[in-house]
Amino acid sequence: MIKKYWIEDLAQAEGQKVEVEGWLHRVRKLGKLAFILIKDKTGIVQGVITGKPPFLAEISGEQAVRVTGTVTPSKQQPLGVEIQVEEIEVLGPVLQELPFELNQAEISAGLEHVLDHRVLSLRHPKTASVFKIQSGIIKAFRQFLDKEKFTEIHTPKIVATGTEGGSELFEIKYFDQKAYLAQSPQFYKQMAVGSGLQRVYEVGPVYRAEPHNTSRHLSELISLDLEMGFISGLEDILKLEEEMLRYIFAYLEEYHSQDLALFDATLPEVKTIPRLTIKEIGSILEKEYKKPLEILDLDSESERLISQYVKKEMGSDFLFATHYGKDARPMYTQPSAHDSDVTESFDMIFRGLKMNSGAQRVHEYDVLVNNIKEKGLDPAEFASYLEIFQFGMPPHGGYAIGVERLVIKILNLSNVREAVLFPRDRFRLTP
């Protein structure tokens, strides 16, 4: 029995006859000698075919193949070895011309075309790396929070009402009732905190029916959500996020440096992240960029500008913008004790783009009911959410990160859709 190897491990098999499975990345025929590049998910190896064996006529790029041969040393090859090919079995043939070239350093095709043929674009090592890195971020997120005694939960994505009344919801048919796709696990994760799980997180999809059509919006995105009970204030949440980011970037550096190397990207250094209140940001923007804030909220241009400023003046890629205005935040956000105009809320801005919002939440029943009324909503509709607030709800808070945005800012990609396996946007529903 011939032993099967992952390509990245082939150096250990020098001198042995091995079997490798993968896809043909490139075929170079030079008369009675041919070179092939075989890729699997771990790497690429060169195969050498001497003479003109019968299988040579059958092979071409992107076929799924099983290659048998002997591993020999080769100084010029990245792995230090190559395979003297004896046999190639085509497991999955290619039946038509490829929609774009997969063996160049970059896929040179428009994003729309790439996404129309998503499965094939994922065959490209660089595209695949985007998702290996995304997987690494999520794994690090889980590891860090597990260590901090959080419990991973899964909340319903089919819900009866919206959470904040703000962003638009997809309506769906639920037997004979009307239902919606959840735009956030917000209520459920708070309920879980009050339930005694105390610290919870969730990795899952959220849905936004906003008809926006930009390079940073999706209709379905993966939200990294967490909520923590018994906090003394907003600062506890900020500290948690700071440590979490440090953990995630250290993890990427350790386990994904090869994936990262394919991109024009440098991992950020997470020192103490500057905290600036919206009011402070307002005066900086006015002084530095002649752009005063009209309300206690940031538009995307302000986010870009203040992010530039913080990078230049404080040397940080990150910023916590804190204490947003009451009108700019949902009803479950804790109002500030020292200033009734603002809330104990924050956004984390990374390289000019908002990554997440978070806050200390209201935990007092009366305040919450009152806030609901102030936003023009009916407390009766929130009965199932409100129940736990009458049975020992601790002070708590949390945040939610859009993982796609984090990925594009780490990798210096220009469109969030590049960071989704099968994106759903304003117009795209397939593949």
Place this chain on the structure above:
RNA sequence: GGAGCUGUAGUGUAGAGGCCUAACAUGCCUGCCUGUCACGCAGGAGACCGAGGGUUCGAAUCCCUUCAGCUCCGCCA
């Protein structure tokens, strides 16, 4: 929802009233080549220039309609 821009072989681009029987690169097909590594060389196929209408002696090129896409804004992660 609003504004601006773009649609030309499989892919990426050039052409901006007559030079177009539409060019270049790459991919594809055929042949040659025993150390290539973006292999090379020779040959070949492949586009009614997004669609429909109009202006003009003449339209890929100008105008209108329509469809598709991109960017930005609003809003959000």
